[in-house]
Amino acid sequence: MQTVTVLGATGSIGCNTLDVISRHPDDYRVFAITGNSQLDLLMQQAKACSPRFVVVADEALFDDARKLAADYGVTADILCGQRALEEVASAGEVDIVMAAIVGAAGLIPTLAAVKAAKKVLLANKEALVMSGALFIDAAKQSGATLLPIDSEHNAIFQCLPQDFEYGNLQSAGISSILLTGSGGPFREREISTFKEITVEEACHHPNWDMGRKITVDSATMMNKGLEFIEACWLFGASADDITVVLHPQSMIHSMVQYVDGSVIAQMGNPDMRTPIAYGLAWPQRIDAGVETLDFSKIASFTFDTPCMERYPNLKLAIDACRSGQAATTRINAANEVAVGAFLNKQIRFTDIAVVNEETLNKMEPMTVCSLQQILEQDHAAREVAQQIIRGFS
Numbered sequence: 098m099q100t101v102t103v104l105g106a107t108g109s110i111g112c113n114t115l116d117v118i119s120r121h122p123d124d125y126r127v128f129a130i131t132g133n134s135q136l137d138l139l140m141q142q143a144k145a146c147s148p149r150f151v152v153v154a155d156e157a158l159f160d161d162a163r164k165l166a167a168d169y170g171v172t173a174d175i176l177c178g179q180r181a182l183e184e185v186a187s188a189g190e191v192d193i194v195m196a197a198i199v200g201a202a203g204l205i206p207t208l209a210a211v212k213a214a215k216k217v218l219l220a221n222k223e224a225l226v227m228s229g230a231l232f233i234d235a236a237k238q239s240g241a242t243l244l245p246i247d248s249e250h251n252a253i254f255q256c257l258p259q260d261f262e263y264g265n266l267q268s269a270g271i272s273s274i275l276l277t278g279s280g281g282p283f284r285e286r287e288i289s290t291f292k293e294i295t296v297e298e299a300c301h302h303p304n305w306d307m308g309r310k311i312t313v314d315s316a317t318m319m320n321k322g323l324e325f326i327e328a329c330w331l332f333g334a335s336a337d338d339i340t341v342v343l344h345p346q347s348m349i350h351s352m353v354q355y356v357d358g359s360v361i362a363q364m365g366n367p368d369m370r371t372p373i374a375y376g377l378a379w380p381q382r383i384d385a386g387v388e389t390l391d392f393s394k395i396a397s398f399t400f401d402t403p404c405m406e407r408y409p410n411l412k413l414a415i416d417a418c419r420s421g422q423a424a425t426t427r428i429n430a431a432n433e434v435a436v437g438a439f440l441n442k443q444i445r446f447t448d449i450a451v452v453n454e455e456t457l458n459k460m461e462p463m464t465v466c467s468l469q470q471i472l473e474q475d476h477a478a479r480e481v482a483q484q485i486i487r488g489f490s
């Protein structure tokens with residue numbers, strides 16, 4: 098029996114994680130679940146999975162959460178705030194931590210789990226994009242097991258040799274990591290109409306059902322850019338080792354190409370319960386509740402190269418990856434602010450890339466190493482991005 102903390106339980110990944118766990122009551126017990134604003138859902142989840150702790154990140158909602166817990170008959174201890182997130186991520190009783198808070202808010206609790214040597218199922222890519230070397234070094238030092246949940250990275254992980262050593266792509270005979278992406282809902286839309294893209298259109302992904310931020314990131318392909326940076330850190334690869342391939346059907350989740358000409362791909366229906374189940378049970382396999390691929394019904398698999406004019410955010414993120422940690426921390430922060438402003442209908446879809454690029458251009462190059470410096474750069478980039486957005490109106 099393994100005990101699990103689910104950070105970001107009320108989100109898309111969090112709900113899928115609790116779904117997989119509920120299918121294996123003899124193997125997994127929920128220790129803690131966390132949410133931020135969706136208190137009703139959080140309490141319904143608590144009622145269903147009986148955790149020891151329920152954490153509400155937003156301290157202002159503590160009283161409401163306690164009242165609601167009583168109404169729902171939830172017996173778990175109700176905690177709130179950042180410190181509580183760190184505590185349930187690092188508690189001695191916990192074996193596995195699902196890191197599924199969205200955005201930079203996930204960094205500190207995820208790092209707490211890493212430092213406490215947990216098996217960390219990493220969905221929160223922004224944490225790694227922000228802190229790169231620091232995050233990986235912390236995992237190496239503590240001996241934490243880091244398992245990628247992003248479907249692409251999970252696929253790459255499955256396609257690597259079992260004895261793969263971090264960063265040793267060449268000695269493993271790997272010639273390239275092929276990071277696939279669907280191209281989002283606007284892959285074929287006339288570029289001249291991108292200014293008119295609405296929030297509703299951008300929040301509708303053709304293949305995946307996800308949270309709003311990552312769905313918009315998928316439409317701009319910033320998500321692929323963040324994944325590019327994430328892949329470099331997760332596998333110790335360089336930017337030259339990774340190629341982005343468009344694959345609109347989202348059934349091949351990524352591939353690894355070897356020097357002998359072999360390409361190993363991982364396939365499956367686009368359902369996040371597959372990588373989640375893989376992460377939970379690794380190195381075993383468990384039922385995820387996912388329908389298997391039916392090859393008699395698949396019309397075709399197609400591939401293409403992304404056009405950077407269509408996806409300027411992808412180019413910005415790859416350039417930031419080549420530039421270094423300050424740039425990746427900044428673009429992640431600027432993008433979070435820009436996507437938030439787009440979702441609030443303050444800026445246009447095409448302005449997201451403008452905000453990201455201008456934020457990077459306005460900030461001086463520098464080297465960042467410590468957590469303090471990373472958080473400062475995150476904060477500074479948010480201020481610059483907000484200033485740029487104010488300039489639009």
Ligand code: NDP
Pocket residue numbers: 104105106107108109110111131132133134135136154155196197198199200202220221222223246247248305306307308309310311369
């Ligand atoms: P959602 O927006 O659906 O969920 C986000 C979760 O984070 C919710 O539980 C939310 O709480 C919580 N949260 C939001 N803000 C804060 C905060 N300030 N402090 C603490 N908790 C907070 O996101 P997804 O599940 O889609 O994505 C989660 C992460 O996984 C992201 O990093 C994303 O990039 C990554 N990912 C997601 C995939 C997917 O299929 N969804 C695929 C691959 C990666 P509440 O809802 O209660 O406000």
